[in-house]
Amino acid sequence: MVEGKAVVVTGAGGGIGRDIALAMASHGAKVVVNDIGAALDGAGGSAGPAQQVVDEIRAAGGQAVPNTDSVADAASAARIVECAVESFGRIDAVVNNAGILRDRFFHKMSVDEWDAVLKVHLYGAYYVSRAAATHFKEQNSGAMVHMTSTSGLIGNYGQANYAAAKLGIVALSKSIALDMLKFNVRSNCIAPFAWSRMIGAIPTDTDEQRARVDKIKQMTPAKVAPLAVYLASEAAGAVNGQIFSVRNNEISLISQPRPVRSIHRSEGWTPQSIAEHAMPAMRASFYPLDRSADVFSWDPV
Template identity: 55%
Template sequence: MAGLLEGKVVLVTGAGQGVGRDIALQAGQAGAKVMVNDLGTSITGEGVDTALAEQVAQEIRAAGGEASSCAASVTDRVAVRTMIEQCQDELGGLNHLVNNAGILRDRMFHRMSDEEWDAVIDVHLNGARNIASAACDIFRQQNGGSMVHMTSTAGLCGNLGQANYSAAKLGIVGLSRSISIDMARSNVRSNCLAPFAFSRMTATVPAKGGAQNPDEEPYLEKIKKMASEKIPPLITALGSDGAAHITGQIFAVRGNEIFLMSQPRPLRSVHRAEGWTPETVLDHALPAMERDFYGPETSRDVFNWDPI
Protein backbone atom coordinates (compact mmCIF):
# COMPACT_ATOMS: atom_id res chain seq x y z
CA MET A 1 0.00 0.00 0.00
CA ALA A 2 2.90 2.36 0.70
CA GLY A 3 3.07 4.96 -2.04
CA LEU A 4 -0.18 3.96 -3.75
CA LEU A 5 -1.49 7.53 -3.36
CA GLU A 6 1.93 9.23 -3.37
CA GLY A 7 1.70 12.78 -4.69
CA LYS A 8 -2.08 12.91 -4.42
CA VAL A 9 -4.27 15.12 -2.23
CA VAL A 10 -7.28 13.39 -0.68
CA LEU A 11 -10.25 15.11 0.94
CA VAL A 12 -12.38 13.00 3.29
CA THR A 13 -15.56 14.45 4.75
CA GLY A 14 -16.94 13.18 8.04
CA ALA A 15 -13.43 11.99 8.88
CA GLY A 16 -13.30 12.82 12.57
CA GLN A 17 -14.57 9.42 13.74
CA GLY A 18 -15.44 5.90 12.63
CA VAL A 19 -15.19 4.86 9.00
CA GLY A 20 -14.19 8.35 7.82
CA ARG A 21 -11.29 8.46 10.26
CA ASP A 22 -10.07 5.06 9.07
CA ILE A 23 -10.28 6.21 5.44
CA ALA A 24 -8.27 9.34 6.18
CA LEU A 25 -5.61 7.45 8.15
CA GLN A 26 -5.12 4.87 5.41
CA ALA A 27 -4.90 7.59 2.75
CA GLY A 28 -2.06 9.10 4.77
CA GLN A 29 -0.37 5.71 5.07
CA ALA A 30 -0.63 5.34 1.29
CA GLY A 31 1.33 8.55 0.80
CA ALA A 32 -1.46 11.06 0.20
CA LYS A 33 -1.70 14.52 1.65
CA VAL A 34 -5.02 14.47 3.49
CA MET A 35 -7.61 17.14 4.19
CA VAL A 36 -9.62 15.91 7.17
CA ASN A 37 -13.09 17.42 7.29
CA ASP A 38 -15.55 17.02 10.15
CA LEU A 39 -17.94 19.42 11.80
CA GLY A 40 -17.88 17.25 14.91
CA THR A 41 -21.63 16.94 15.40
CA SER A 42 -23.55 14.21 17.17
CA ILE A 43 -25.03 11.37 15.15
CA THR A 44 -28.21 13.45 14.75
CA GLY A 45 -26.27 16.48 13.52
CA GLU A 46 -26.42 18.47 16.74
CA GLY A 47 -23.58 20.15 18.60
CA VAL A 48 -20.15 20.97 17.20
CA ASP A 49 -16.68 19.74 18.13
CA THR A 50 -14.16 21.37 15.80
CA ALA A 51 -11.27 19.55 17.47
CA LEU A 52 -12.16 16.12 16.03
CA ALA A 53 -10.88 16.80 12.52
CA GLU A 54 -7.62 18.30 13.80
CA GLN A 55 -7.03 15.29 16.07
CA VAL A 56 -7.13 12.96 13.05
CA ALA A 57 -4.86 15.30 11.08
CA GLN A 58 -2.41 15.19 13.97
CA GLU A 59 -2.46 11.38 13.90
CA ILE A 60 -1.54 11.44 10.22
CA ARG A 61 1.28 13.91 10.83
CA ALA A 62 2.54 11.91 13.81
CA ALA A 63 2.85 8.89 11.50
CA GLY A 64 5.01 10.90 9.11
CA GLY A 65 2.28 12.07 6.73
CA GLU A 66 1.00 15.47 5.74
CA ALA A 67 -2.50 16.62 6.67
CA SER A 68 -4.68 19.64 7.31
CA SER A 69 -8.09 19.89 8.91
CA CYS A 70 -11.31 21.77 8.33
CA ALA A 71 -14.47 21.85 10.44
CA ALA A 72 -16.78 23.24 7.74
CA SER A 73 -20.31 21.90 7.24
CA VAL A 74 -20.91 20.19 3.91
CA THR A 75 -24.32 21.88 3.82
CA ASP A 76 -22.72 25.35 3.71
CA ARG A 77 -21.84 26.00 0.08
CA VAL A 78 -19.66 29.01 0.82
CA ALA A 79 -17.73 27.07 3.47
CA VAL A 80 -17.33 24.15 1.07
CA ARG A 81 -15.73 26.41 -1.53
CA THR A 82 -13.40 27.73 1.15
CA MET A 83 -12.48 24.15 2.10
CA ILE A 84 -11.56 23.36 -1.50
CA GLU A 85 -9.41 26.50 -1.62
CA GLN A 86 -7.76 25.34 1.62
CA CYS A 87 -6.86 22.06 -0.08
CA GLN A 88 -5.12 24.00 -2.81
CA ASP A 89 -3.39 26.51 -0.54
CA GLU A 90 -2.20 24.12 2.18
CA LEU A 91 -1.83 20.79 0.39
CA GLY A 92 -1.27 21.80 -3.22
CA GLY A 93 -4.44 20.69 -4.95
CA LEU A 94 -7.05 17.93 -4.90
CA ASN A 95 -7.08 14.54 -6.61
CA HIS A 96 -9.44 12.25 -4.70
CA LEU A 97 -12.66 13.11 -2.88
CA VAL A 98 -14.41 10.80 -0.41
CA ASN A 99 -17.96 11.94 0.35
CA ASN A 100 -18.49 10.33 3.74
CA ALA A 101 -20.19 12.93 5.96
CA GLY A 102 -23.59 11.93 7.26
CA ILE A 103 -26.15 12.04 10.05
CA LEU A 104 -29.18 9.96 11.00
CA ARG A 105 -32.67 10.88 12.14
CA ASP A 106 -34.25 7.42 12.22
CA ARG A 107 -38.03 7.30 12.50
CA MET A 108 -40.82 5.21 11.05
CA PHE A 109 -42.04 7.01 7.95
CA HIS A 110 -45.52 7.81 9.23
CA ARG A 111 -43.96 9.51 12.28
CA MET A 112 -41.08 11.29 10.53
CA SER A 113 -41.16 15.07 10.80
CA ASP A 114 -40.33 17.51 8.00
CA GLU A 115 -37.25 18.60 9.94
CA GLU A 116 -36.00 15.01 10.28
CA TRP A 117 -36.46 14.49 6.57
CA ASP A 118 -34.82 17.76 5.52
CA ALA A 119 -31.81 17.45 7.85
CA VAL A 120 -30.78 14.03 6.52
CA ILE A 121 -31.36 14.92 2.86
CA ASP A 122 -29.38 18.14 3.32
CA VAL A 123 -26.28 16.53 4.83
CA HIS A 124 -26.13 13.40 2.67
CA LEU A 125 -27.48 14.35 -0.74
CA ASN A 126 -27.03 18.13 -0.86
CA GLY A 127 -23.74 17.84 1.00
CA ALA A 128 -22.40 15.31 -1.51
CA ARG A 129 -23.46 17.55 -4.36
CA ASN A 130 -21.91 20.65 -2.78
CA ILE A 131 -18.50 19.06 -2.33
CA ALA A 132 -18.55 17.29 -5.70
CA SER A 133 -19.51 20.49 -7.51
CA ALA A 134 -16.67 22.45 -5.94
CA ALA A 135 -14.18 19.63 -6.56
CA CYS A 136 -15.17 19.37 -10.21
CA ASP A 137 -13.86 22.88 -10.86
CA ILE A 138 -10.35 21.70 -9.92
CA PHE A 139 -10.73 18.33 -11.63
CA ARG A 140 -11.71 19.94 -14.91
CA GLN A 141 -8.76 22.33 -14.78
CA GLN A 142 -6.28 19.49 -14.21
CA ASN A 143 -8.11 17.05 -16.51
CA GLY A 144 -8.53 14.35 -13.90
CA GLY A 145 -9.82 13.37 -10.49
CA SER A 146 -11.67 10.72 -8.56
CA MET A 147 -14.67 10.61 -6.24
CA VAL A 148 -16.09 7.93 -3.99
CA HIS A 149 -19.52 8.66 -2.54
CA MET A 150 -20.87 6.68 0.38
CA THR A 151 -24.21 5.12 -0.42
CA SER A 152 -25.91 2.43 1.68
CA THR A 153 -27.81 -0.80 1.28
CA ALA A 154 -30.56 1.10 3.09
CA GLY A 155 -30.97 2.97 -0.19
CA LEU A 156 -30.13 0.12 -2.53
CA CYS A 157 -32.33 -2.47 -0.79
CA GLY A 158 -34.41 -0.65 1.85
CA ASN A 159 -34.38 -0.55 5.62
CA LEU A 160 -36.71 -0.16 8.55
CA GLY A 161 -37.23 3.35 9.93
CA GLN A 162 -34.86 5.05 7.50
CA ALA A 163 -36.93 6.54 4.67
CA ASN A 164 -35.01 9.84 4.79
CA TYR A 165 -31.60 8.14 4.84
CA SER A 166 -32.61 5.60 2.17
CA ALA A 167 -33.88 8.33 -0.15
CA ALA A 168 -30.69 10.35 0.28
CA LYS A 169 -28.42 7.36 -0.26
CA LEU A 170 -30.20 6.21 -3.41
CA GLY A 171 -30.11 9.81 -4.61
CA ILE A 172 -26.33 9.74 -4.19
CA VAL A 173 -26.20 6.75 -6.54
CA GLY A 174 -27.96 8.77 -9.22
CA LEU A 175 -25.70 11.73 -8.53
CA SER A 176 -22.56 9.62 -8.85
CA ARG A 177 -23.77 7.97 -12.03
CA SER A 178 -24.53 11.34 -13.63
CA ILE A 179 -21.16 12.76 -12.59
CA SER A 180 -19.42 9.76 -14.15
CA ILE A 181 -21.19 10.50 -17.44
CA ASP A 182 -20.98 14.30 -17.43
CA MET A 183 -17.34 14.45 -16.32
CA ALA A 184 -15.94 11.60 -18.42
CA ARG A 185 -14.53 14.01 -20.99
CA SER A 186 -12.45 15.57 -18.19
CA ASN A 187 -11.17 12.15 -17.02
CA VAL A 188 -13.10 12.45 -13.77
CA ARG A 189 -14.38 9.20 -12.34
CA SER A 190 -17.13 8.74 -9.79
CA ASN A 191 -18.06 5.57 -7.89
CA CYS A 192 -20.22 4.61 -4.91
CA LEU A 193 -19.53 2.40 -1.93
CA ALA A 194 -22.03 0.89 0.50
CA PRO A 195 -20.11 0.01 3.68
CA PHE A 196 -21.07 -2.61 6.24
CA ALA A 197 -19.39 -1.69 9.53
CA PHE A 198 -20.43 -1.22 13.14
CA SER A 199 -20.28 2.45 14.05
CA ARG A 200 -22.27 5.07 15.88
CA MET A 201 -24.36 5.31 12.68
CA THR A 202 -25.34 1.64 12.51
CA ALA A 203 -25.84 1.44 16.28
CA THR A 204 -29.01 3.55 15.94
CA VAL A 205 -30.77 1.49 13.25
CA PRO A 206 -34.12 0.20 14.55
CA ALA A 207 -34.18 -3.56 15.10
CA LYS A 208 -36.91 -5.78 13.70
CA GLY A 209 -39.54 -6.31 16.36
CA GLY A 210 -38.13 -3.49 18.50
CA ALA A 211 -34.77 -2.76 20.08
CA GLN A 212 -35.37 -5.26 22.89
CA ASN A 213 -36.27 -8.18 20.62
CA PRO A 214 -34.09 -11.08 21.88
CA ASP A 215 -34.11 -12.70 18.43
CA GLU A 216 -32.07 -9.74 17.17
CA GLU A 217 -29.22 -10.15 19.63
CA PRO A 218 -27.15 -12.73 17.66
CA TYR A 219 -27.43 -10.61 14.50
CA LEU A 220 -26.49 -7.41 16.32
CA GLU A 221 -23.47 -9.10 17.88
CA LYS A 222 -22.26 -10.11 14.40
CA ILE A 223 -22.75 -6.53 13.17
CA LYS A 224 -20.53 -5.30 16.01
CA LYS A 225 -17.71 -7.52 14.67
CA MET A 226 -17.75 -5.80 11.27
CA ALA A 227 -14.76 -3.55 11.81
CA SER A 228 -14.63 -0.19 10.05
CA GLU A 229 -11.01 -0.76 9.00
CA LYS A 230 -12.29 -3.24 6.39
CA ILE A 231 -13.72 -0.32 4.39
CA PRO A 232 -10.69 1.85 3.43
CA PRO A 233 -8.72 -0.56 1.19
CA LEU A 234 -11.26 -0.38 -1.64
CA ILE A 235 -11.50 3.42 -1.34
CA THR A 236 -7.73 3.77 -1.41
CA ALA A 237 -7.55 1.51 -4.45
CA LEU A 238 -10.26 3.49 -6.29
CA GLY A 239 -8.31 6.69 -5.72
CA SER A 240 -5.13 5.27 -7.21
CA ASP A 241 -3.94 5.39 -10.82
CA GLY A 242 -4.49 1.65 -11.03
CA ALA A 243 -8.26 2.28 -10.99
CA ALA A 244 -8.20 5.10 -13.54
CA HIS A 245 -10.57 3.17 -15.83
CA ILE A 246 -13.21 2.41 -13.17
CA THR A 247 -16.16 4.77 -12.96
CA GLY A 248 -19.95 4.72 -12.56
CA GLN A 249 -19.91 1.60 -10.37
CA ILE A 250 -21.55 0.69 -7.05
CA PHE A 251 -19.54 -1.41 -4.63
CA ALA A 252 -20.24 -2.77 -1.17
CA VAL A 253 -17.86 -4.04 1.50
CA ARG A 254 -18.93 -6.40 4.28
CA GLY A 255 -16.10 -7.75 6.38
CA ASN A 256 -13.75 -9.52 3.96
CA GLU A 257 -16.36 -9.54 1.16
CA ILE A 258 -16.37 -7.01 -1.69
CA PHE A 259 -19.50 -6.81 -3.83
CA LEU A 260 -20.19 -5.22 -7.19
CA MET A 261 -23.83 -4.18 -6.92
CA SER A 262 -26.33 -4.35 -9.77
CA GLN A 263 -27.85 -1.25 -11.29
CA PRO A 264 -31.42 -0.86 -12.60
CA ARG A 265 -31.88 -2.49 -15.99
CA PRO A 266 -35.01 -3.95 -17.68
CA LEU A 267 -36.00 -7.34 -16.27
CA ARG A 268 -38.99 -8.28 -18.40
CA SER A 269 -41.26 -6.71 -20.99
CA VAL A 270 -44.73 -7.41 -22.35
CA HIS A 271 -46.29 -6.14 -25.57
CA ARG A 272 -49.76 -5.92 -27.08
CA ALA A 273 -50.04 -4.72 -30.67
CA GLU A 274 -53.39 -3.07 -29.96
CA GLY A 275 -52.11 -1.23 -26.89
CA TRP A 276 -53.19 -1.55 -23.27
CA THR A 277 -56.27 -0.92 -21.22
CA PRO A 278 -56.41 -0.99 -17.42
CA GLU A 279 -58.14 -4.36 -17.69
CA THR A 280 -55.50 -5.95 -19.92
CA VAL A 281 -52.76 -4.55 -17.70
CA LEU A 282 -54.38 -6.40 -14.78
CA ASP A 283 -55.09 -9.56 -16.77
CA HIS A 284 -51.87 -9.79 -18.78
CA ALA A 285 -49.04 -7.32 -18.03
CA LEU A 286 -48.85 -7.53 -14.25
CA PRO A 287 -49.26 -11.34 -14.02
CA ALA A 288 -46.55 -11.78 -16.66
CA MET A 289 -44.14 -9.65 -14.65
CA GLU A 290 -45.09 -10.75 -11.16
CA ARG A 291 -42.56 -13.52 -10.76
CA ASP A 292 -39.80 -10.89 -11.06
CA PHE A 293 -41.27 -8.49 -8.49
CA TYR A 294 -39.16 -7.56 -5.47
CA GLY A 295 -40.79 -7.95 -2.11
CA PRO A 296 -40.59 -5.43 0.76
CA GLU A 297 -37.15 -6.67 1.83
CA THR A 298 -34.63 -4.91 4.04
CA SER A 299 -30.88 -4.88 3.59
CA ARG A 300 -30.65 -7.73 6.10
CA ASP A 301 -33.10 -9.85 4.06
CA VAL A 302 -31.02 -9.39 0.91
CA PHE A 303 -27.67 -10.06 2.59
CA ASN A 304 -29.04 -13.06 4.43
CA TRP A 305 -25.89 -15.15 4.82
CA ASP A 306 -23.44 -14.99 7.69
CA PRO A 307 -20.42 -12.79 6.87
CA ILE A 308 -18.37 -14.09 9.79
Protein backbone atom coordinates in the same frame (compact mmCIF):
# COMPACT_ATOMS: atom_id res chain seq x y z
CA MET B 1 -1.29 3.81 -4.08
CA VAL B 2 -2.05 7.53 -3.67
CA GLU B 3 1.44 8.93 -3.16
CA GLY B 4 1.47 12.73 -3.30
CA LYS B 5 -2.26 13.08 -3.97
CA ALA B 6 -4.33 15.65 -2.06
CA VAL B 7 -7.51 14.02 -0.75
CA VAL B 8 -10.54 15.41 1.05
CA VAL B 9 -12.40 13.03 3.37
CA THR B 10 -15.61 14.43 4.83
CA GLY B 11 -16.98 13.20 8.13
CA ALA B 12 -13.50 11.91 8.94
CA GLY B 13 -13.45 12.59 12.68
CA GLY B 14 -14.56 9.05 13.50
CA GLY B 15 -15.91 5.77 12.16
CA ILE B 16 -15.46 4.92 8.49
CA GLY B 17 -14.24 8.40 7.56
CA ARG B 18 -11.47 8.28 10.15
CA ASP B 19 -10.19 4.94 8.89
CA ILE B 20 -10.31 6.13 5.29
CA ALA B 21 -8.34 9.27 6.19
CA LEU B 22 -5.73 7.21 8.07
CA ALA B 23 -5.45 4.74 5.18
CA MET B 24 -5.12 7.51 2.60
CA ALA B 25 -2.29 9.04 4.60
CA SER B 26 -0.56 5.69 5.14
CA HIS B 27 -0.55 5.21 1.36
CA GLY B 28 1.08 8.59 0.76
CA ALA B 29 -1.82 11.03 0.38
CA LYS B 30 -2.03 14.48 1.90
CA VAL B 31 -5.39 14.57 3.66
CA VAL B 32 -7.94 17.22 4.56
CA VAL B 33 -9.70 15.70 7.56
CA ASN B 34 -13.14 17.30 7.53
CA ASP B 35 -15.55 16.93 10.44
CA ILE B 36 -17.85 19.39 12.18
CA GLY B 37 -17.63 17.35 15.37
CA ALA B 38 -21.40 17.09 15.76
CA ALA B 39 -23.62 14.52 17.40
CA LEU B 40 -25.15 11.75 15.31
CA ASP B 41 -28.25 13.88 14.62
CA GLY B 42 -26.08 16.81 13.49
CA ALA B 43 -26.42 18.87 16.68
CA GLY B 44 -23.49 20.71 18.24
CA GLY B 45 -19.96 20.89 16.91
CA SER B 46 -16.31 20.64 17.93
CA ALA B 47 -12.91 20.89 16.25
CA GLY B 48 -11.69 18.04 18.45
CA PRO B 49 -12.49 14.95 16.32
CA ALA B 50 -10.88 16.30 13.13
CA GLN B 51 -7.81 17.51 15.01
CA GLN B 52 -7.37 14.15 16.74
CA VAL B 53 -7.27 12.31 13.41
CA VAL B 54 -4.83 14.88 12.03
CA ASP B 55 -2.62 14.34 15.08
CA GLU B 56 -2.69 10.58 14.47
CA ILE B 57 -1.69 11.03 10.84
CA ARG B 58 1.12 13.44 11.69
CA ALA B 59 2.38 11.19 14.47
CA ALA B 60 2.73 8.43 11.88
CA GLY B 61 4.73 10.72 9.61
CA GLY B 62 1.91 11.71 7.26
CA GLN B 63 0.55 15.06 6.14
CA ALA B 64 -2.92 16.28 7.10
CA VAL B 65 -4.86 19.39 8.02
CA PRO B 66 -8.16 19.67 9.91
CA ASN B 67 -11.30 21.32 8.57
CA THR B 68 -14.60 21.93 10.39
CA ASP B 69 -16.75 23.36 7.59
CA SER B 70 -20.19 21.84 7.00
CA VAL B 71 -20.96 19.95 3.79
CA ALA B 72 -24.62 21.00 4.06
CA ASP B 73 -24.02 24.54 2.77
CA ALA B 74 -22.60 25.32 -0.69
CA ALA B 75 -20.22 28.09 0.41
CA SER B 76 -19.03 26.07 3.40
CA ALA B 77 -18.48 22.96 1.28
CA ALA B 78 -16.46 24.99 -1.20
CA ARG B 79 -14.17 26.02 1.67
CA ILE B 80 -13.42 22.35 2.33
CA VAL B 81 -12.10 21.96 -1.20
CA GLU B 82 -10.23 25.26 -1.00
CA CYS B 83 -8.61 24.03 2.19
CA ALA B 84 -6.94 21.27 0.16
CA VAL B 85 -5.86 23.66 -2.58
CA GLU B 86 -4.47 26.21 -0.13
CA SER B 87 -2.76 23.60 2.05
CA PHE B 88 -1.41 21.25 -0.59
CA GLY B 89 -1.56 23.19 -3.86
CA ARG B 90 -4.12 20.91 -5.50
CA ILE B 91 -6.96 18.45 -4.98
CA ASP B 92 -6.99 14.98 -6.52
CA ALA B 93 -9.80 13.08 -4.81
CA VAL B 94 -12.90 13.56 -2.71
CA VAL B 95 -14.48 10.99 -0.39
CA ASN B 96 -18.04 12.01 0.45
CA ASN B 97 -18.55 10.26 3.74
CA ALA B 98 -20.19 12.83 6.06
CA GLY B 99 -23.61 11.84 7.33
CA ILE B 100 -26.25 12.13 10.02
CA LEU B 101 -29.29 10.08 11.00
CA ARG B 102 -32.82 11.15 11.88
CA ASP B 103 -34.56 7.76 11.80
CA ARG B 104 -38.35 7.79 11.98
CA PHE B 105 -41.14 5.74 10.45
CA PHE B 106 -42.37 7.57 7.36
CA HIS B 107 -45.85 8.39 8.65
CA LYS B 108 -44.24 10.08 11.66
CA MET B 109 -41.32 11.78 9.89
CA SER B 110 -41.21 15.57 10.11
CA VAL B 111 -40.17 17.93 7.34
CA ASP B 112 -37.15 18.95 9.42
CA GLU B 113 -36.06 15.32 9.83
CA TRP B 114 -36.38 14.78 6.10
CA ASP B 115 -34.62 17.99 5.15
CA ALA B 116 -31.69 17.67 7.56
CA VAL B 117 -30.66 14.24 6.31
CA LEU B 118 -31.02 15.16 2.63
CA LYS B 119 -28.95 18.30 3.21
CA VAL B 120 -25.98 16.46 4.69
CA HIS B 121 -25.95 13.31 2.56
CA LEU B 122 -27.26 14.25 -0.88
CA TYR B 123 -26.75 18.01 -0.98
CA GLY B 124 -23.44 17.59 0.84
CA ALA B 125 -22.15 15.11 -1.74
CA TYR B 126 -23.26 17.47 -4.51
CA TYR B 127 -21.78 20.61 -2.93
CA VAL B 128 -18.36 19.10 -2.25
CA SER B 129 -18.21 17.29 -5.60
CA ARG B 130 -19.29 20.39 -7.47
CA ALA B 131 -16.60 22.49 -5.81
CA ALA B 132 -13.97 19.88 -6.66
CA ALA B 133 -15.24 19.44 -10.23
CA THR B 134 -13.90 22.82 -11.37
CA HIS B 135 -10.38 21.86 -10.29
CA PHE B 136 -10.69 18.35 -11.71
CA LYS B 137 -11.78 19.71 -15.08
CA GLU B 138 -8.88 22.18 -15.24
CA GLN B 139 -6.26 19.56 -14.36
CA ASN B 140 -7.94 16.85 -16.47
CA SER B 141 -7.98 14.33 -13.63
CA GLY B 142 -9.76 13.52 -10.39
CA ALA B 143 -11.63 10.85 -8.47
CA MET B 144 -14.79 10.95 -6.38
CA VAL B 145 -15.84 8.25 -3.94
CA HIS B 146 -19.32 8.48 -2.43
CA MET B 147 -20.74 6.50 0.47
CA THR B 148 -24.14 5.05 -0.37
CA SER B 149 -26.06 2.45 1.65
CA THR B 150 -28.06 -0.72 1.13
CA SER B 151 -30.81 1.12 3.02
CA GLY B 152 -31.24 3.03 -0.24
CA LEU B 153 -30.20 0.31 -2.67
CA ILE B 154 -32.49 -2.30 -1.09
CA GLY B 155 -34.52 -0.81 1.76
CA ASN B 156 -34.88 -0.57 5.52
CA TYR B 157 -37.41 0.34 8.17
CA GLY B 158 -37.69 3.90 9.42
CA GLN B 159 -35.13 5.44 7.08
CA ALA B 160 -37.04 7.09 4.23
CA ASN B 161 -34.91 10.23 4.49
CA TYR B 162 -31.60 8.37 4.68
CA ALA B 163 -32.58 5.83 2.00
CA ALA B 164 -33.75 8.53 -0.44
CA ALA B 165 -30.52 10.47 0.07
CA LYS B 166 -28.32 7.41 -0.35
CA LEU B 167 -30.05 6.23 -3.52
CA GLY B 168 -29.89 9.79 -4.81
CA ILE B 169 -26.13 9.69 -4.29
CA VAL B 170 -25.94 6.68 -6.62
CA ALA B 171 -27.66 8.64 -9.39
CA LEU B 172 -25.46 11.67 -8.67
CA SER B 173 -22.34 9.52 -8.93
CA LYS B 174 -23.42 7.96 -12.23
CA SER B 175 -24.22 11.40 -13.66
CA ILE B 176 -20.82 12.75 -12.62
CA ALA B 177 -19.16 9.71 -14.21
CA LEU B 178 -20.98 10.35 -17.48
CA ASP B 179 -20.61 14.13 -17.57
CA MET B 180 -16.95 14.25 -16.58
CA LEU B 181 -15.60 11.19 -18.36
CA LYS B 182 -14.04 13.38 -21.06
CA PHE B 183 -12.04 15.16 -18.36
CA ASN B 184 -10.65 11.88 -16.95
CA VAL B 185 -12.74 12.25 -13.80
CA ARG B 186 -14.09 9.09 -12.18
CA SER B 187 -16.97 8.68 -9.73
CA ASN B 188 -17.89 5.52 -7.82
CA CYS B 189 -19.94 4.46 -4.79
CA ILE B 190 -19.30 2.27 -1.78
CA ALA B 191 -22.07 0.80 0.37
CA PRO B 192 -20.21 0.03 3.59
CA PHE B 193 -21.13 -2.45 6.29
CA ALA B 194 -19.27 -1.45 9.44
CA TRP B 195 -19.92 -0.87 13.11
CA SER B 196 -19.99 2.84 13.82
CA ARG B 197 -22.19 5.30 15.64
CA MET B 198 -24.23 5.63 12.42
CA ILE B 199 -25.71 2.18 13.14
CA GLY B 200 -25.13 2.19 16.89
CA ALA B 201 -28.83 2.83 17.46
CA ILE B 202 -29.81 -0.65 16.28
CA PRO B 203 -31.95 -2.11 19.10
CA THR B 204 -30.52 -4.88 21.26
CA ASP B 205 -33.64 -5.84 23.20
CA THR B 206 -33.69 -9.51 22.21
CA ASP B 207 -31.10 -12.29 21.93
CA GLU B 208 -31.53 -12.25 18.15
CA GLN B 209 -30.91 -8.51 17.97
CA ARG B 210 -27.87 -8.76 20.23
CA ALA B 211 -26.44 -11.57 18.10
CA ARG B 212 -26.93 -9.46 14.97
CA VAL B 213 -25.17 -6.48 16.52
CA ASP B 214 -22.28 -8.69 17.66
CA LYS B 215 -21.81 -9.83 14.05
CA ILE B 216 -21.91 -6.26 12.77
CA LYS B 217 -19.30 -5.22 15.31
CA GLN B 218 -16.88 -7.64 13.66
CA MET B 219 -17.15 -5.56 10.46
CA THR B 220 -14.76 -2.79 11.43
CA PRO B 221 -14.50 0.53 9.53
CA ALA B 222 -10.90 -0.34 8.64
CA LYS B 223 -12.24 -3.03 6.29
CA VAL B 224 -13.85 -0.35 4.10
CA ALA B 225 -10.79 1.89 3.77
CA PRO B 226 -8.71 -0.17 1.28
CA LEU B 227 -11.39 0.05 -1.42
CA ALA B 228 -11.69 3.83 -0.96
CA VAL B 229 -7.91 4.19 -1.33
CA TYR B 230 -7.93 2.03 -4.45
CA LEU B 231 -10.78 3.97 -6.07
CA ALA B 232 -8.89 7.23 -5.48
CA SER B 233 -5.73 5.85 -7.08
CA GLU B 234 -4.55 5.71 -10.69
CA ALA B 235 -4.82 1.92 -10.50
CA ALA B 236 -8.62 2.39 -10.69
CA GLY B 237 -8.42 4.32 -13.95
CA ALA B 238 -10.84 1.93 -15.69
CA VAL B 239 -13.36 1.82 -12.82
CA ASN B 240 -16.10 4.42 -13.25
CA GLY B 241 -19.80 4.70 -12.41
CA GLN B 242 -19.80 1.52 -10.30
CA ILE B 243 -21.33 0.57 -6.94
CA PHE B 244 -19.56 -1.71 -4.51
CA SER B 245 -20.39 -3.04 -1.07
CA VAL B 246 -17.87 -4.02 1.60
CA ARG B 247 -18.74 -6.48 4.37
CA ASN B 248 -15.76 -7.48 6.49
CA ASN B 249 -13.42 -9.24 3.99
CA GLU B 250 -16.06 -9.42 1.22
CA ILE B 251 -16.33 -6.93 -1.67
CA SER B 252 -19.40 -7.12 -3.93
CA LEU B 253 -20.26 -5.38 -7.18
CA ILE B 254 -23.84 -4.15 -6.87
CA SER B 255 -26.29 -4.37 -9.78
CA GLN B 256 -27.86 -1.29 -11.31
CA PRO B 257 -31.49 -0.99 -12.49
CA ARG B 258 -32.18 -2.56 -15.89
CA PRO B 259 -35.40 -3.94 -17.44
CA VAL B 260 -36.29 -7.34 -15.98
CA ARG B 261 -39.37 -8.26 -18.03
CA SER B 262 -41.28 -6.48 -20.83
CA ILE B 263 -44.81 -7.17 -22.06
CA HIS B 264 -45.94 -5.88 -25.48
CA ARG B 265 -49.50 -5.45 -26.73
CA SER B 266 -49.85 -4.27 -30.35
CA GLU B 267 -53.16 -2.50 -29.79
CA GLY B 268 -51.91 -0.69 -26.70
CA TRP B 269 -53.00 -1.02 -23.10
CA THR B 270 -56.09 -0.27 -21.09
CA PRO B 271 -56.30 -0.40 -17.29
CA GLN B 272 -58.30 -3.59 -17.65
CA SER B 273 -55.85 -5.33 -19.97
CA ILE B 274 -52.98 -4.31 -17.70
CA ALA B 275 -54.81 -5.96 -14.81
CA GLU B 276 -55.65 -9.08 -16.81
CA HIS B 277 -52.47 -9.54 -18.86
CA ALA B 278 -49.49 -7.34 -18.03
CA MET B 279 -49.38 -7.67 -14.25
CA PRO B 280 -49.99 -11.46 -14.13
CA ALA B 281 -47.23 -11.93 -16.73
CA MET B 282 -44.76 -9.84 -14.76
CA ARG B 283 -45.74 -10.83 -11.24
CA ALA B 284 -43.30 -13.73 -11.07
CA SER B 285 -40.49 -11.20 -11.58
CA PHE B 286 -41.67 -8.75 -8.92
CA TYR B 287 -39.18 -7.88 -6.21
CA PRO B 288 -40.26 -8.71 -2.67
CA LEU B 289 -40.32 -6.06 0.04
CA ASP B 290 -36.85 -6.99 1.20
CA ARG B 291 -34.76 -5.10 3.68
CA SER B 292 -30.99 -4.94 3.50
CA ALA B 293 -30.66 -7.72 6.09
CA ASP B 294 -32.91 -10.01 4.04
CA VAL B 295 -30.70 -9.75 0.96
CA PHE B 296 -27.38 -9.81 2.80
CA SER B 297 -28.47 -12.76 4.90
CA TRP B 298 -25.14 -14.59 5.13
CA ASP B 299 -22.35 -13.83 7.55
CA PRO B 300 -19.18 -12.44 5.94
CA VAL B 301 -15.93 -13.93 7.16
